[in-house]
Amino acid sequence: xxxxxxxxxxxxxxxxxxxxxxxxxxxxxxxxxxxxxxxxxxxxxxxxxxxxxxxxxxxxxxxxxxxxxxxxxxxxxxxxxxxxxxxxxxxxxxxxxxxxxxxxxxxxxxxxxxxxxxxxxxxxxxxxxxxxxxxxxxxxxxxxxxxxxxxxxxxxxxxxxxxxxxxxxxxxxxxxxxxxxxxxxxxxxxxxxxxxxxxxxxxxxxx
Numbered sequence: 714x715x716x717x718x719x720x721x722x723x724x725x726x727x728x729x730x731x732x733x734x735x736x737x738x739x740x741x742x743x744x745x746x747x748x749x750x751x752x753x754x755x756x757x758x759x760x761x762x763x764x765x766x767x768x769x770x771x772x773x774x775x776x777x778x779x780x781x782x783x784x785x786x787x788x789x790x791x792x793x794x795x796x797x798x799x800x801x802x803x804x805x806x807x808x809x810x811x812x813x814x815x816x817x818x819x820x821x822x823x824x825x826x827x828x829x830x831x832x833x834x835x836x837x838x839x840x841x842x843x844x845x846x847x848x849x850x851x852x853x854x855x856x857x858x859x860x861x862x863x864x865x866x867x868x869x870x871x872x873x874x875x876x877x878x879x880x881x882x883x884x885x886x887x888x889x890x891x892x893x894x895x896x897x898x899x900x901x902x903x904x905x906x907x908x909x910x911x912x913x914x915x916x917x918x919x920x
Contacts, residue, residue: 849883
């Protein structure tokens with residue numbers, strides 16, 4: 714009789730443990746997200762944010778700007794990003810910070826090249842600065858800060874910004890002549906500290 718009760722109790726506890734683990738697994742939400750701020754100018758920025766514990770989530774997103782010319786400037790930019798987030802309250806609620814890793818490919822004109830000032834390279838060749846653009850890749854590490862709040866049971870709004878250090882490898886061209894304006898043998902290299910992500914993500918709960 715005692716043995717029977719022990720087996721019954723053990724099975725009950727094991728079943729309760731399995732159900733509890735299943736419930737905890739079900740509670741780990743997944744959100745599909747789209748950046749409303751960039752959508753207004755025809756730029757696609759979508760992502761998935763997955764809960765991995767009570768206060769931690771993992772987000773992956775892509776950024777696609779297909780503009781060969783935007784307001785007179787090259788603006789083709791394609792990036793992928795992976796981010797770990799810590800929420801001070803609970804996952805998907807209120808303030809959070811995150812660590813971000815990103816890689817990108819681009820054909821764009823940096824904001825510092827928008828003037829019509831002369832550009833003289835090391836070979837003593839002269840170009841008009843506003844005719845110059847850059848083509849290459851970047852590897853970026855940054856820190857994100859943001860605030861996420863619930864609209865209803867399915868919808869959230871996520872407001873965020875990321876700053877970090879970017880290591881760029883690129884070739885610079887003059888759009889008039891097609892010549893390279895800088896004198897690097899292969900790729901020119903630069904490092905910058907800059908904001909590189911941000912916006913307003915509209916989030917939909919998938920589970």
